[in-house]
Amino acid sequence: MxxxxxxxxxxxxxxxxxxxxxxxxxxxxxxxxxxxxxxxxxxxxxxxxxxxxxxxxxxxxxxxxxxxxxxxxxxxxxxxxxxxxxxxxxxxxxxxxxxxxxxxxxxxxxxxxxxxxxxxxxxxxxxxxxxTPIAVAYNVDGIEDGLQLDADTLAQIFSGEITSWDDDAIAEQNEDLDLPSTSITVVHRADDSGTTENFTEYLETASDSWDEEPSGDWPSDFSAESAQQTSGVVSLASETDGAITYADAGQIGDLNSVNVRVGEEYVEYSPEAAATAVERSPQAEGQAENDMAFDLDRETTEEGAYPIVMVAxxxxxxxxxxxxxxxxxxxxxxxxxxxxxxxxxxxxxxxxxxxxxxxxxxxxxxxxxxxxx
Incomplete structure (x- = not known):
């Protein structure tokens, strides 16, 4: 540290x-x-x-x-x-x-x-x-709340490998949910976004199914719907049945959110869970003497930590x-x-x-x- x-x-x-x-x-x-x-x-x-x-x-x-x-x-x-x-x-x-x-x-x-x-x-x-936590937010008729997903499944969804909400990889983690066959619509930021960089850093670090380098720009190889800024992706996802997106948790409005697997548990986002992830991470080195940037630990297994976190x-x-x-x-x-x-x-x-x-x-x-x- x-x-x-x-x-x-x-x-x-x-x-x-x-x-x-x-x-x-x-x-x-x-x-x-x-x-x-x-x-x-x-x-x-x-x-x-x-x-x-x-x-x-x-x-x-x-x-x-x-x-x-x-x-x-x-x-x-x-x-x-x-x-x-x-x-x-x-x-x-x-x-x-x-x-x-x-x-x-x-x-x-x-x-x-x-x-x-x-x-x-x-x-x-x-x-x-x-x-703040970055919520993996979704709008799917038939799935109100309680959806649980691990990093690999999220990576396959956002890369377009998993295309239906009743896919076996999703069903295996959600035995108590009656999953619809609705097609998945990925919604991502169209602008250069720190939220995108943080989210793709999590996917690249915590899963084995994401090979793209973390970036503020969404990977061009993955075809999906897009919108400008946080308000844009939230609005588009809210209007689209089957949509999934990522956004600052404080701005997702009425969208539901995924509980993310951390170790052996699934963790719901919260400010406290985000703070736990940050406080267990080391600070970065190599820039100004008074710099306070963090090297976030996306693979944490800390109990109660939510690793899709954004330090703005x-x-x-x-x-x-x-x-x-x-x-x-x-x-x-x-x-x-x-x-x-x-x-x-x-x-x-x-x-x-x-x-x-x-x-x-x-x-x-x-x-x-x-x-x-």
Missing amino acids: KVSHFGRGAALLSVTALALTACGGDDNGNGDDNGNGENGEVNAEEVQGTLEGGGASSQESAMTEWNQQFLEVAPNAQVNYNPVGSGGGREGLLGGQYDFAGSDAAMDDEEWEDSKEVCGDEGAFHIPSYI YNIFCNEYSDQEKVDLVKAYGEYIVSEDGQNAASDAAGSAPMSEDLRSEAEEAFSQISAAE
Whole structure:
């Protein structure tokens, strides 16, 4: 596991300051022109300006809530978020269009090296601010709930090898269900999607029936129906009898979901089960010192863990053009990982709140951001 360069036990830095300033506390003359206190903490009530972000549509509900609630602690600031998909968000950050990106997949090493052009020598870093299960969601007349599938069967369904809902491989795992002979319609994302990358990573890692490399783009060899963004695949699946898709569990609406085999049990998705899978996984290595990306364990047999999980990152620069922007980014970042911010996302989107250890590490990561000299 990656060893943090600044320690998981680091003291909480600026969330307390956010709470105090939101209640009208003053800085007793210790603040400077940038709204920083004597310990370098950001006074959220003093920050101003606009942040532009874009990326994963899976984060849209959480982002909407965060951006509205952030106004309560930073009334002179504004945050805009464009749900263009994970790939579009990372491209926008690397191209200087966005101040931060939302992504359901971490930057690869090449992207991180490219980020140094706009983010300084340490490049960009990931904060795992939105942890959620990816539901394998279906719409099949005659199967209301309780469908159980293992990784191999899922891989064969999504690759088109299994084409009917009463196939023997499905029936053997669902003896108590009266399965219809309805044809299976696979629905996948048409856009470059971190959700697709996470889902195909699970299929490639956990099964012996998926030979495609994980990617944000759906494999072109597998013919299926497609739609843009999370809302698109959920809408299309909801309108199609026999459909199966994958999507952020907080956005599947009235669709049913598969219980996935983990070890000797079948696990229903939940925020808690997703958090268990993440917390048992090692952190990645090789990028910025304050990076918090994970190498997710898709083959876990941990009891109660749900391995089709998505750690949706917010990706920030380690360096911004001026101190005003730095203070605004820090205040916003510290809010979204705070207990209030995480609970707001959980209520709005069903995500799993960060653990106290992860929250402390994230706060320390934000403290490393600086202004260009």
